[in-house]
Amino acid sequence: MDSAATQCQVCxxxxxxxxxxxxxxxxxxxxxxxxxxxxxxxxxxxxxxxxPQCTTLYHRLTQEHLYDA
Ligand SMILES: [Zn+2]
Structure with a gap:
């Protein structure tokens, strides 16, 4: 009954x-x-x-994408 670990879907x-x-x-x-x-x-x-690293990267890319639109 171990607690499930979280796996990053990016890295x-x-x-x-x-x-x-x-x-x-x-x-x-x-x-x-x-x-x-x-x-x-x-x-x-x-x-x-x-x-955390991929979350930060994701937000950065998303924001750049939005700003670029
Ligand atoms: Zn990651």
Missing amino acids: WRVRDNRTEGSSCAVWSDMQTFMDNHDVTSHSPSFSEGYC
Whole structure:
């Protein structure tokens, strides 16, 4: 009954919200996430989302697109 991790739909990094001793979320690539959480024995479930970097990039691109129109 593990909490589902969030996977960025742009860069495919996974939000590692189960890292102990860390107050802020860490976005790891899939391989790092697998190594940290030993999820090779079962398929982890991911919810769709966007990491902060891609969110910022998305807003920037959207705004530029709007301004360009
Ligand atoms: Zn991303």
